[in-house]
Structure formats: C-alpha cells, structure tokens
Amino acid sequence: MTDELKAHLKERKTWLRGLYMLLFALFYTVAEVVITAVVVFQFLLALFTGNSNERLLKLGQSLSTYVYQILQFLTFNSDYYPYPFGAWPKGTPKESANQSKVAGKGGTSENVKEIEKPSD
Secondary structure, eight states, rough: OOOHHHHHHTOOOHHHHHHHHHHHHHHHHHHHHHHHHHHHHHHHHHHSOOOOOOHHHHHHHHHHHHHHHHHHHHSSSOOOOOTSSOOOSSHHHHHHHHHHHHGGGGGSOOTEEEEEEOOO
C-alpha cells in the first residue's frame, strides 16, 4: 500500500461522510414509502372523486425535492446535508436551491450545513 492510499483510508472526513450517507440512505427508504402512500392515496382520490388533494400535492412535491437532495448528496453531487440537518425543502429542486442561496451568505442557507469535500 502506498502512503497516499493509507492517507486516504485514514481520512476522517470521508468516513464521517460515509456514516451520513448510511443515515440518508435510511431516510431515502422512508421517504420512498411515504411517497408511495401519497401516490396510492392521490390515485384513489382521483378515481373516486375526480379531484386530487392540494395538501398531498404539496407534500408529494416537497418529498420529491427531498429525495432529490438526498440523491445529490449520496452521489457526491452536493456537499450539503439535507433535512434534518438542513431546512425542509419547499418547491421544486431548482426553487429550493435558489431559496437556500438567497437565504444565507456565500450561497448557502444558514439552515444548511456544509461539509468539506474529501480531497482528491
């Protein structure tokens, strides 16, 4: 093993991110179950009443954005902790990202914690 490889294996930030990734993978699974319930309930409402529930539409949108944020974090496309370490998303992923940029200094929301990206 090279010294560089040993240094990478001992990198605390990477292991910490790995733990957060496991936690967010669990949150992702729970969110998928809730989204599935929303989908089924909305379908049944549309089937029997011809209408959808406005509150469930908003819940479905925010859950979809949350899942997007989790996947961005898990795939290393984002260094921001999604909820519960950051703010609950509002709107579409693009709208949610714009809200967090406007909310804080330097392009981050004060409710969103940034982690350091592991060095290459």
